[in-house]
Structure formats: structure tokens, C-alpha cells
Amino acid sequence: MSEHFFNRLEDELNSSRDKYLFREVRLYPECRINLCSNDYFQLRHDPRVIAGAKEACEKFGTGSGASPLLSGFLPCHQSLLDELKKWKQKSYGLLFNAGFLANQAVLKHLPGKNDLVLADKLVHHSMAQALTQGLARFKRYRHLDLDHLQEFLDAHCEEYETIFVVTESVFSMDGDYPDLKKLVELKKHYPFILILDEAHGTGVFGETGAGLAEEMQVQDQVDIIIGTLGKSLASMGAYVLSNSSTVIDFLVNRAGEFIYSTFLSPPQVGSAEIALKILQSAEADRKHLHEMSTNFRKIMKLKEQEETPSPIVPVVIGDPVKTLELRNTLLQQGIMVGAIRPPTVPPQTSRLRISLHTGVTRQTLEELGGILEPWLTP
Ligand SMILES: Cc1ncc(COP(=O)(O)O)c(C=O)c1O
Structure with missing residues (x-):
């Protein structure tokens, strides 16, 4: 490999070191x-959750053995997905190997070239990066500022075929959250598709822990819910849920993040399913x-x-x-x-x-x- 290549990388890393931003x-x-x-x-060490992982491992093996459209989708995946759909009150869904990939898939593949995505200024990197790679135009509204969002909706709702609004529920680095009731009120005046990342709301908010949308009683107004299994659910992996079978079918057919990767391992899903049940009554x-x-x-x-x-x-x-x-x-x-x-x-x-x-x-x-x-x- 060329010296020039290493020098370029080292120069960039040194610049991070100089600013105390090296990781x-x-x-x-x-x-x-x-x-x-x-x-x-603290469910990662809970004996019930560990037993769930072991049971799935004994029944279905240490790994899924294949990507989901080959033979990687197993009864343990179906069972977890069914529980997630019931919990979050959505009819259709899909598991992903990570929340990062789920966000990438949704934001890269669903908005099209005639669409506009309006995203909170502080959305997670998995969403922010996907916005720069998709076909749609995007704009960022000020953090939690729904008046600013409304200004964008006013200015642009006629110009685009479809508008998507994207936010986290509980923001990962700030711990705050939008007024989801006010946000869904806007849907009455402006037709948009609401995408909500409940990574940090799940388990923590809502009567049954289903998330901030449950807490604020707006679950039926959220069009696409994304969540990870890697936080309160004490495992790893993720899900995308919707009441539209078309949305899910489209991801199954287009999202390389789902199609071309060995699927979640049985212990991952077995542990998440038990954690989900524990959280429902926590x-x-x-x-x-x-x-x-x-x-x-x-x-x-x-x-x-x-x-x-x-x-x-x-x-x-x-x-x-x-x-x-x-x-x-x-x-x-x-x-x-x-x-x-x-x-x-x-x-x-x-x-x-x-x-x-x-x-x-x-x-x-x-x-x-x-x-x-x-x-x-x-
Ligand atoms: C808001 C949010 N979305 C998505 C992700 C990515 O989830 P995962 O860790 O499952 O890839 C994170 C992870 O930190 C997150 O904080």
C-alpha cells in the first residue's frame, strides 16, 4: 500500500488527536x-433472559445459518416479531441485524426522488447518514422545534410527492423528547409519513413499556416505528413495524441491509423475547x-x-x-x-x-x- 495513502490517514487521525477528538x-x-x-x-444478566437465550440456542443452534430470505428466518424470529407487533400495535414488521441497519434501510429505500424528508437536527447518525445517501431531498428542523417543522411543512408541502417526518422518541445524547401529541396534530393539516425511532423510548415509557408513542397515546398515528433489541431488550438486532404491508414488502425486496446479511442468531432473539415479556409488566x-x-x-x-x-x-x-x-x-x-x-x-x-x-x-x-x-x- 502506498506511503501516500498511510500519510493521508495519519494526517487526518493526527488532526483528531490534536483536538482531543481521537477515538x-x-x-x-x-x-x-x-x-x-x-x-x-439490567436485563442482560437476568437469569430468565439468559435462559431464553439458551433455550433458543439449544432448539435452533448458535447461528441462523443464512440470510433471512434463504433459510435464516426461523420460528424463533417469527415468534419475536409477532410479540413486537402486538406490543407496538402494528400489523406488519421485519427484523434487522442492528438498529443502525434498520434506520439505513428505511431512510435510504423508502423516500423516493420526488420526496422530501424533514428530520430533527439531532437525529442519530444512522438516520442522518442515510439521508445523505438516499434519493430524496432532506431538511433538518431545529431540535424538538415543531413550529420550525411546521414552517417547513407550510413552505414545501405542495412541492413534493410525499413528505416524511423523522424523529427519535427519546434522543440518545440529550435524553429529551418531542411532544408527540403536538407532532401528530400536524398530520391533520399536512399529509406526511411519520417515522419514529423508539430505540431509547422502548421499555422506558408507556404503560406496557411499548415506548413514548404508547405513553403519549399516539401509537396509531406513527406510520413506521423503528426500534433496537440492543438497549432495554438486552440483546442486539432491531425491528421495523408498520400497518402497511406494502412498506414491509418493499423493504424485503429492496433493502440490502436485510437481504444480504446472515440473520440474527437464535440466542439473540430468544433473549430479546423474554426481555420483552419482562418489560411489559415492569x-x-x-x-x-x-x-x-x-x-x-x-x-x-x-x-x-x-x-x-x-x-x-x-x-x-x-x-x-x-x-x-x-x-x-x-x-x-x-x-x-x-x-x-x-x-x-x-x-x-x-x-x-x-x-x-x-x-x-x-x-x-x-x-x-x-x-x-x-x-x-x-
Ligand atoms: C436513536 C438510536 N437509533 C439507532 C441506534 C442504533 O441501534 P443499534 O445499536 O441496534 O445498531 C442507536 C444506537 O445507539 C440509537 O441511539
């Missing part, structure tokens, strides 16, 4: 408290998680977030160097939190991303608040 895969020391995962209900845990989330925001005096009961708590530091230093200080004390820097978040908004879970105690929250306080007081 590396590393093993972190064993921590007392992990506030860095998306396993909000009202007490959900309540505990919400209370803890608002309490922690109070302890941290995060005034503008005080009413937000989601378990993702961003503590915005700004400077990436200080963010890393603070993360390392916490690591030394046995507490692991995420240090999130650009380009994952906008410039000057580097942050600690603290993900709470049902195993966290009030004592932990106070300890963490105590460690962070001197760093945050101006």
Missing part, C-alpha cells in the same frame, strides 16, 4: 458502577427509573431538564479536554460514564452522558453529584 476501542477497568450502558433494566421498575431520573436532575441542579424523566442525563461540559478529564476522574473512583464529543454531538457541547438504570441507588446519585459539583460550579 479508540479500549477495555475499561472493572467499575463499581456502570452508568454507560443502555441496559436500563411498571414498578419504570416508575423507579423515572423517579430516579428526575431526582438526579434535581441533585445536579439541571433546571432546564428537571421535568424530563428519561434515564439519559446529559451533563454538558463544552470543552472536550475537560470532559475527558472528568470522565477519567470518575473512572478512578470506580464510576463509568460516557464522554461524548463531536462529531457525535455538536461542537462546544462535549458532555458526560450518564445513563441511569434500575440498579442505581439514591446513595450512588448523591455520591456522583458530590464528585461532579466542584467541576461544574463556575
